[in-house]
Structures are given as structure tokens and as C-alpha cells.
Amino acid sequence: MPDGLYYPYRDGPLRSGTMMANHDCSVASASPRNLRESPLPMVARLQAPIVLAHGLFGFSRIGLGPLTLTTYFRGIPDELRAAGNRVLVTRVHPIAGVEFRARRLGDRILRAFPEEPVHIIGHSMGGLDARRLLADPLWRKRVLSLITIGTPHLGTYLADFAKLRVGRVYRLLDLMGLDPRGFLDITRRSARRFHRLHDQPLDIPCFSLAGDPPSTEVTWPLQRLHAMLSELEGPNDGLVSVASAQAFGTALPSWPADHLRQMNWMTPTPDSICPPVPDLYAQVLDKLAALGFASAGQNVA
Numbered sequence: 001m002p003d004g005l006y007y008p009y010r011d012g013p014l015r016s017g018t019m020m021a022n023h024d025c026s027v028a029s030a031s032p033r034n035l036r037e038s039p040l041p042m043v044a045r046l047q048a049p050i051v052l053a054h055g056l057f058g059f060s061r062i063g064l065g066p067l068t069l070t071t072y073f074r075g076i077p078d079e080l081r082a083a084g085n086r087v088l089v090t091r092v093h094p095i096a097g098v099e100f101r102a103r104r105l106g107d108r109i110l111r112a113f114p115e116e117p118v119h120i121i122g123h124s125m126g127g128l129d130a131r132r133l134l135a136d137p138l139w140r141k142r143v144l145s146l147i148t149i150g151t152p153h154l155g156t157y158l159a160d161f162a163k164l165r166v167g168r169v170y171r172l173l174d175l176m177g178l179d180p181r182g183f184l185d186i187t188r189r190s191a192r193r194f195h196r197l198h199d200q201p202l203d204i205p206c207f208s209l210a211g212d213p214p215s216t217e218v219t220w221p222l223q224r225l226h227a228m229l230s231e232l233e234g235p236n237d238g239l240v241s242v243a244s245a246q247a248f249g250t251a252l253p254s255w256p257a258d259h260l261r262q263m264n265w266m267t268p269t270p271d272s273i274c275p276p277v278p279d280l281y282a283q284v285l286d287k288l289a290a291l292g293f294a295s296a297g298q299n300v301a
Helices: 076-082 098-112 125-133 157-175 181-185 188-197 220-233 277-293
Strands: 026-028 050-053 061-064 067-071 087-089 118-123 143-149 206-209
Touching: 050 076, 050 098, 050 125, 076 087, 076 277, 087 098, 098 125, 098 181, 118 125, 118 277, 125 143, 125 181, 125 188, 143 277, 157 181, 157 188, 157 220, 181 188, 206 277
Parallel strands: 050 087, 050 118, 118 143, 143 206
Antiparallel strands: 026 087, 061 067
16 A cells, blocks of 8 residues: 555554544535526436545635635536535645645545545546545545546646746745645656556546637636647647646547636636536536446436
């Protein structure tokens, strides 16, 4: 068992230093209060819970007390729950390295679903966290499938550029006791080393999704980065190239959504070629349902 990861069932010992916070993840199942009056028929209902793992700078929610201002996967969990799915939105350290974040991801899953297998959907660096978790044979018995969305499996030039320009800031953060390893783990050299060390498990369905929007569809915060990355690495989502995002598992058709829209931020306009982002997530669940993961009694097209 790799050092530092957690046993995925309660009947195994936990590593020392495990911290079980009860305020940094959100899980709910469908109920009359959070179901739509007419659940969307295009969203499949899976038998096992779904775990949403965020990327760098991620969070579960931003709010004041009970008032939620925004969430990382904006509106996505509600759409999935409305179809009867159980969904866990995790929160791990926003800028720490993959090793630390993977331990926390396992911790959150264990707390929410101590005895159940799960499906993981990881956005951006969240996909790397999940891959690291799967390096543990015991966790491979718990994870039914892994979907990565916009994940820099081979790193991104933008992380290389940032390291050259603001490397001193990383050292300062480290001196302040803030772990900046996450920025370094997605440089091309580090990510490709990680990619070589952590192959896809042959017994788990793993799929990758890339964002490949036309330049006219890129949201304004990412337009300059998209143009820069297009020159250096080709088609990309504004932060991660298509080649990097599709390097792991079986590549599914690319989404016409940039890195922000993959989280359902910056909602597409009515004339956009990008469909509603919840519909894209529904297609992911349809794929898993077609593989036999649908809830008992549900018809699968």
C-alpha cells in the first residue's frame, strides 16, 4: 500500500494523522425537497454514489453562513441529485501537491461512504488526485470508474511559464508554511513523470474529456491564455491542451467548453455552440449507465 494513503474501508486501520473535518464536503441524496417536480429524463441514475473532485484553487462552496454565493461545480450536483443520484462534492487543499490532495480525497470519500464503491469525476487537477488514489490496490477495489475532465495528465506549458516567472513566490509560500506543490505538479516535466508512474488500472473503466472550444467561444478571462496555448500546444481549453487532457484512459469526444465552463461557470449564451454544461455531465452518466452501472430497474437507452 503506498505510504500515506488510507484504507478505503472502516475495517482497515487508518494512517496516523488522519483528519476528519465535517465542514468541508457536501453530500446529499435525492429527496422531495431537492428533487425537481419532473426529474430530467436525460440524466441517468447510478446505483453507486458519485464523487466530484475539484482542481487547483478549488473549493466546495463560497458563502456567508447558510447563504451560498457560488460553488465550484456550479449547479451540477443539483442536476445529478434531481435524477436520484447521491453526490459527494469534496474539498481538499487548494494548492497542495497531488500526494497530499489524494490523501484528503480518500479521507473525504471514506467519511461519506465508508462501505460503498464510488464513481469519481475529477475536474482539472482533481483527476490527478483520483489517479494517485487508484495507485493503491485497496482503493482500486472501491472505485468503479474514473472520469477526468480538463485534467493536465501531461502537464501544461502555462505551469512551466508560471514557475519561471513567479518561482520565488512559490518559495515564499513554502517558507510561510503554505504548500505550493500543486503548481509544480502540473508542470510538464512533473506531470509526465507522474503519468509514467501511474498507468490506468486495467480493471477500472477510465475516460478522459478535453475542452476544445473555438476561439470565439472562449470566456473572456481565458482568451489570452487560450491564444498563447494554441500557439504552443495546439487545441486547448484555455489552461490545458487537448493532447494533455486526453492522455489517460479512453478519450471521449471533446467538449466545446473552456476550463471555466467545464465547471458551469460563465453560462453559454443562447446562440453558443456549447450546450448547457449540466447536459454534458448527463452524457457522462449515460456512458456509465450503458456500462451497467445504472440503478436497478432503470431503463438504459
